[in-house]
Amino acid sequence: xxxxxxVTEFILLGLTCRQELRVLFFAVFLVVYVITLLGNIGMxxxxxxxxxxxxxxxxxxxxxSFIDVWFSSSVTPKMLENLVSKTKTISYAGCLVQCYFFxxxxxxxxxxxxxxxxxxxxxxxxxxxxxxKMSRTVCVRLISVPYIYGFSVSLICTLWTYGLYFCGNFExxxxxxxxxxxxxxxxxxxHIKEYTMIVIAGINFTYSLSVxxxxxxxxxxxxxxxxxxxxxRKAFSTCGSHLTAVSMFYGTLIFMYLRRxxxxxxxxxxxxxxxxxxxxxxxxPMIYSLRNKDVKEAVSKAITKANWGQ
Numbered sequence: 001x002x003x004x005x006x007v008t009e010f011i012l013l014g015l016t017c018r019q020e021l022r023v024l025f026f027a028v029f030l031v032v033y034v035i036t037l038l039g040n041i042g043m044x045x046x047x048x049x050x051x052x053x054x055x056x057x058x059x060x061x062x063x064x065s066f067i068d069v070w071f072s073s074s075v076t077p078k079m080l081e082n083l084v085s086k087t088k089t090i091s092y093a094g095c096l097v098q099c100y101f102f103x104x105x106x107x108x109x110x111x112x113x114x115x116x117x118x119x120x121x122x123x124x125x126x127x128x129x130x131x132x133k134m135s136r137t138v139c140v141r142l143i144s145v146p147y148i149y150g151f152s153v154s155l156i157c158t159l160w161t162y163g164l165y166f167c168g169n170f171e172x173x174x175x176x177x178x179x180x181x182x183x184x185x186x187x188x189x190x191h192i193k194e195y196t197m198i199v200i201a202g203i204n205f206t207y208s209l210s211v212x213x214x215x216x217x218x219x220x221x222x223x224x225x226x227x228x229x230x231x232x233r234k235a236f237s238t239c240g241s242h243l244t245a246v247s248m249f250y251g252t253l254i255f256m257y258l259r260r261x262x263x264x265x266x267x268x269x270x271x272x273x274x275x276x277x278x279x280x281x282x283x284x285p286m287i288y289s290l291r292n293k294d295v296k297e298a299v300s301k302a303i304t305k306a307n308w309g310q
Contacts, residue, residue, distance in 0.1 A: 009089045011171045014082050015270065026083040032278050033076045039285035040065035050298035056134045057123065057238075060116045061288055063143050064245075067112060068281035071105040074098060075277045079175040095177035100158040102176065106253065107150035107204060113246050114211040115142050120242060121215040124235050125222045153200065160196050163189040174270050176277070181270075205254055212246055241288045248283070252276040 015025055043065040047053045078098070082088040090098070123130050161179065165188030174181040179197050183190055216239065223235045252272050289295040 007092045007166050007170060009091045009170070010095050010177070012078075012082050012088045012090055012175055012177075013171055013173050014079070014088055014175045015274070022083045026080060029076060029083075029278055030080055032282050033072060033080070036072045036076075036278070036282040037069060039282060040069045043285045043289070046295070046298055046302060050302065052294055053298050056119050056139045057116070058294075059139050060112060060119055060143060064109070064112050064116070065285060067105055067109050068284055070101070071109060072278060072281040074101045074105060075176045082175065090177060095172075095182075096158055096162060098177045099161050099179065099182075100154050102178070103157050104151045104154035107153055108146045109249065110204060110208045110253070111146035111149065112143070113242070113249065114208040115146065116242055117212040117215040117246070118142075120239050121218055123238075124219050153204070157196070157200060160189075160193045164193055165189050174273070176273075178269070178273065201253075205250065209250055216243070238292075241292060244287050245280075245284055248280050249276060252280070 014022075016022060044062050047058045047062040075098070078090065119134065122134055126133065157179075161182060164182060164186040166185065167187040169185045169187075172178075172181045172185065179193070183194050183197070186193070219235070219239060223232050226232050226235070252275050289299065
């Protein structure tokens with residue numbers, strides 16, 4: 001029988017043990033985190049105060065920005081602390097809490113991206129019914145589903161993480177409490193946790209991605225039937241930003257969570273995790289603003305109004 005040990009805290013090995021790189025990473029990720037907060041909070045405020053950004057698409061975008069703020073904040077502050085601290089520990093309870101919020105926010109985000117794809121389908125394929133079918137009440141109901149489902153399924157996943165047993169190795173080869181490296185150091189309860197992680201991730205990624213792919217297949221078919229070149233260009237431009245965000249987020253998550261945890265996959269996953277926990281939340285506001293005429297006009301009007309106020 002394995003000699004199970006009571007766990008009070010874990011050691012997060014982080015991104016690197018080299019002091020010069022730790023200082024560099026701290027500076028880089030601090031800047032990235034500040035830009036993430038400013039960009040996403042700015043997007044939320046802009047959407048809430050701009051009359052031309054009151055359509056369902058921007059309502060869902062504001063929730064995506066809200067989730068990106070919390071998604072990055074669930075990981076980055078602890079990572080920054082450990083980059084400059086000699087003691088890189090996280091309590092057992094803190095590890096479970098971080099697992100819970102991370103898993104919940106991942107599920108909320110993938111389903112918000114699916115809802116946004118459905119919204120684009122309704123806008124492009126059913127423009128005459130769009131206003132009535134995508135009313136404020138419908139939008140609130142649609143956006144509530146990812147939150148309720150995400151935080152519910154995360155509770156189940158975290159309880160399975162709580163069922164892991166450890167035998168003296170408390171060093172997590174990561175910069176936050178992620179399932180794959182926790183499974184790698186556990187010596188009991190591993191099989192059910194590993195199996196459920198892959199199954200739940202597979203089901204949710206497949207289902208949400210199917211909504212995205214079906215929506216965009218129907219969108220492409222509808223756009224190709226348009227006679228106006230300007231109409232086709234406008235339709236594709238409104239979808240381009242969302243497709244970019246979907247490709248980056250799904251691609252990195254599938255790479256991390258749909259593989260069995262091994263020493264090599266955990267090390268590779270650590271590098272990939274940097275991208276989807278810090279870089280993608282920073283890029284999303286840029287992706288949706290730089291390629292969006294309405295957002296650029298709203299920013300211009302907000303700046304003009306601020307200058308007049310002075």
